[in-house]
Amino acid sequence: MTIDVEKDAILEEEKKAREEIVRIGKSFFDRGYATGSAGNLSILLSDNKTVIATPTGSCLGTLKSETLSKVTINGDWISGDKPSKEVIFHRAIYQENFEHRAIVHLHCTYLTALSCLENLDTKNAIKPFTPYVVMRVGEIPVVPYYRPGDQMLAHDLGLLSPSYKAFLLANHGPVVTGETLQVAADNLEEMEDAAKLYFILQGSEIRYLTTDEINELKG
Numbered sequence: 001m002t003i004d005v006e007k008d009a010i011l012e013e014e015k016k017a018r019e020e021i022v023r024i025g026k027s028f029f030d031r032g033y034a035t036g037s038a039g040n041l042s043i044l045l046s047d048n049k050t051v052i053a054t055p056t057g058s059c060l061g062t063l064k065s066e067t068l069s070k071v072t073i074n075g076d077w078i079s080g081d082k083p084s085k086e087v088i089f090h091r092a093i094y095q096e097n098f099e100h101r102a103i104v105h106l107h108c109t110y111l112t113a114l115s116c117l118e119n120l121d122t123k124n125a126i127k128p129f130t131p132y133v134v135m136r137v138g139e140i141p142v143v144p145y146y147r148p149g150d151q152m153l154a155h156d157l158g159l160l161s162p163s164y165k166a167f168l169l170a171n172h173g174p175v176v177t178g179e180t181l182q183v184a185a186d187n188l189e190e191m192e193d194a195a196k197l198y199f200i201l202q203g204s205e206i207r208y209l210t211t212d213e214i215n216e217l218k219g
């Protein structure tokens with residue numbers, strides 16, 4: 001590839017990433033997964049150095065492609081509005097595992113409710129009772145509570161990043177990764193539905209999947 005063709009491909013990739021963030025942010029907001037200015041989204045570009053992220057305080061329903069934040073994976077703010085205060089943990093997740101290409105963090109109702117329960121199993125927040133969460137994300141470790149934007153969130157998520165695809169921040173909400181932003185969004189929706197079912201099933205005796213059934217899904 002000549003330098004010009006290469007440059008065009010990079011610009012095209014960045015344009016698509018920006019459009020994807022705007023489209024998926026609006027979809028989350030329109031369907032009630034995101035409210036007010038909570039939550040943040042990001043995509044790591046194929047250079048493994050550049051992250052396009054939602055600006056701090058932005059409403060996911062009204063994002064603008066040209067004002068999204070562009071930062072380096074090391075934390076330098078290149079352009080756009082001021083990045084999300086959680087970009088620090090998005091960067092840590094990418095830095096520790098390049099298989100994660102996009103991240104969704106929301107305060108969606110059921111997963112956030114789940115994150116507020118005492119005595120969660122910190123190794124896996126959703127004990128499997130349906131197959132899809134197991135198939136799509138596997139186990140979901142719980143990160144202890146820290147205030148939003150705290151460096152410790154980045155520290156803990158960075159340590160977990162090589163081994164997991166999704167995480168639950170205690171008393172806060174989910175962080176979900178994917179090989180694309182659409183995959184991360186689909187993973188989050190599957191988790192949100194499982195958390196909803198978990199609350200609907202309170203008071204009923206749940207038949208959890210057996211170890212054999214879970215292992216078969218991990219295949």
Ligand SMILES: O=C(CO)COP(=O)(O)O
Pocket residue numbers: 037038039040054055056057058083084085086105148149
């Ligand atoms: O969800 C949020 C904090 O955890 C929102 O923060 P930002 O507006 O800085 O992205």
Ligand SMILES: [Zn+2]
Pocket residue numbers: 038039105106107148172173
């Ligand atoms: Zn948050």
